[in-house]
Amino acid sequence: MTHKDSDGGVFVVYWSLDATDGTYSTKAAGKLRCDPDPSASDYIAYADLTEADVLGWVYSSLIEGDETAAEAKARKEVERTAKVQGQKDRAAANSSGVPW
DSSP states (O other): OEEOTTTOOEEEEEEEEEEEOSSOEEEEEEEEEOOOOTTSTTOOOGGGOOHHHHHHHHHHHTOOTTOOHHHHHHHHHHHHHHHHHHHHHHHHTOOOSOOO
16 A cells, blocks of 8 residues: 555555465456545544455445445455366366377
């Protein structure tokens, strides 16, 4: 995260969401730009943030249509799991070696 020293306002959050099964893995990543307003009732200064606060911002930024943040999180988890499964399926459908 990048924040202002003067008021603790976070203005950039770099995030990544990983999925792995030990052999195969995938990652979704991004940058969330924030517009901190210290006078807002829901403002949280950098020093007071929790991981849950920031993850809430990230999942809220991933909302599509009329999803909730929880639904966006679940959708991303399903997408990551599907990517790992796709890697496994492709590996299982291929062989290496020579025919003799």
